Amino acid sequence: CLFLFTAQTFFLRLRFGHQQSVRVNEDLEAVVYTLNRPVAGTRNIAGSLQEPLPQTGKTGSSVFPQAIQTTGVGVRGIKEGDMRMSLRMNRNSAGGTDKWPKTRSGPNRGLVRIPYKISRQYNRxxxxxxxxxxxxxxRHTCLRFVPRRTEVAFIYISNGKGCWADVGKTGHPSQTVSLGIPGCVIKGIVLHEFMHVAGFQHEHSRSDRNRYVKIYRQHVQPDMVANFDRYNDSVNYVVYDYNSVMHYSKNAFSKEIYLPTVQVIPKRKPEPIIGQRERLSPYDIEEVKYLYDCGAGTYQRCGRDFFNLATGSFNSPSYPSPYPAEAHCTWNITVQPGRFVNVTFKGIDISDSPVCQNDVILIHDGKNAAAPTMRTICGTQTGDISIVSTGRSMFIIFSSDPTRDSNRGFRAIFRESNEPKLT
Ligand SMILES: [Zn+2]
Structure with missing residues (x-):
């Protein structure tokens, strides 16, 4: 792509020695590549991020040359106003200026259309x-990636150098999603880049990440260090998510494959898996819905909100028949002020995995997925499992991965409780 090569010659390497976050050593070393050229017409702050490629399996470095990984441009901040602006990219664009617009009327009302054009370089x-x-x-959000017709703003998917994307809506007439052939043409990587397009930064760049991961900057390829920066002002719509498709793997952009660049903390067994590129995680889906405030009818709703009911019940889809693949259901149970939510699962049969990274029930002590996680459940449990909230709301997610299983799921009942504990 001609633009890419031209743009790269304008990159100016800058080192910022004093950011706000003086407590964190690694952030003092933040290296940012800034496009040293005013971009006519842009009013938005955006960046794009070079991705590490999967290190194992058929898409490993033997297929896709290692050199590709090291020739990226790091974070590309598009300069507008002062230089700090490019440092202040939010994880997502809650301010609204670089979100994609929501259709306000007509048959597409409430939908967020992201027009795309795909280069002719790809085969069928x-x-x-x-x-x-x-x-x-x-299926699960109000985002609609639609073939571009005459729209002025759209994403252009092309065979660039490596895998990267502009974050959010840039304001350029067309903005790039680079999916290099063949290493980047993998569903999980496309999902990852589309999350960038929607406005999301990497999970490990969240403001609160130092409580969940340790970054070994000394192990990172020098020109990729910016991909491990932390953003102080990220807006975190959900709890920290190791299972996010936006999280880097343990040895992403490592100088040597055996040197970790991202370590889960505190160390534990079984250790959470990071770097999955299979699907949107339950929290990836939830944060898209929060960021775009996806309304009823803009996605296939599974689950229900219960408000001020003293008792009720709910179950996994198709119960007691096996639940479908790629289910995503949510239940918000809110009882009267001063009361508590007591939920009892009457046995659970969902497919098991070491850290429940495949199919899972996630239970939050509050009204949404930003509230603390009380329980993460998978596998088979024959007895009743009861959980009580500490406030008047509980938020429950049931999610299944793309693999269809024969497990039957669950049924649960809830009741309003006078005590924030099991009685
Ligand atoms: Zn990325």
Whole structure:
């Protein structure tokens, strides 16, 4: 892509020695590549991020040359106003200026359309892989990736150097999503880049990440260090999510494959898995819904909100028949002020995995997925499991991965309780 090569010659390497977050050594070393050229017409702050490629399996570095990983441009901040602006990119664009716009009227009311154009460089199989990332957004969120017709703003998906994307809506007439052939043409990477397009930064760049991961900057390839920066002002709509498709893996951009660059803390067994590129995690889906305030009818709703009911029940989809693959259901149970939510699962049968990274029930002590996680449940449990909230709300997610299983799911009852404990 001509633009890319031209733009790269304008990159100016800058080192910022004093950021706000003086408590964190690694942030003092933040290296930012800034486009040293005013961009006509842009009013938004955006950046794009070079991705590490999967290190194992058929998409490993033997297929895709290692050199590709080291020739990226790091974070590309588009300069507007002062230089700090490019440092202040939010994890997502809660301010609204670089979110994609919501359709206000007509048959598409409430939907957020993101027009895309795909380069002719891809063959039919590759096109199918790229397009396979779209339905999960359509089913579970109000985002609609639609073929570009005459829209002025759209994303252009092309065979660039490596995998990267502009974050949020940039304000350029067309903005780039680079999916290099063949290493980047993988559904999970496309999902990851589309999350950048929607406005999300990497999970490990969240303001609160130092409580969940340790970054070994000394192990990171020098020109990739910016991909490990932390953003002080990120807006965190959900709890920290190791399972996010936006989280880097343990040895992402490592100088040597055996040197970790991202370590889960505190160390524990089984250790949370980071760097999955299979699907949107339950929290990835939830944060898209929060950021875009997806309304009723803009996605396939599974689950229900219960408000001020003294008792009720709910179950996994199709129960007692097996639940479908890629289910995403949420229940918000809010009882009267001063009361508490007591939920009892009458046995659970969902597919098991070491850290419940596949199919899972997530229980939050509050009204949404930003509230603390009380329980993470998977596998088979024959007896009753009861949980009580510490406030008047409980938020429950049931999520299944793309693999269809024969597990039957669960049924649960809830009741209003006078005590914030089991009685
Ligand atoms: Zn990324």
């Amino acid at each position: 199989t590759q096109l199918a892989v790229i397009r396979s990332a779209i339905p999960t957004f359509t």
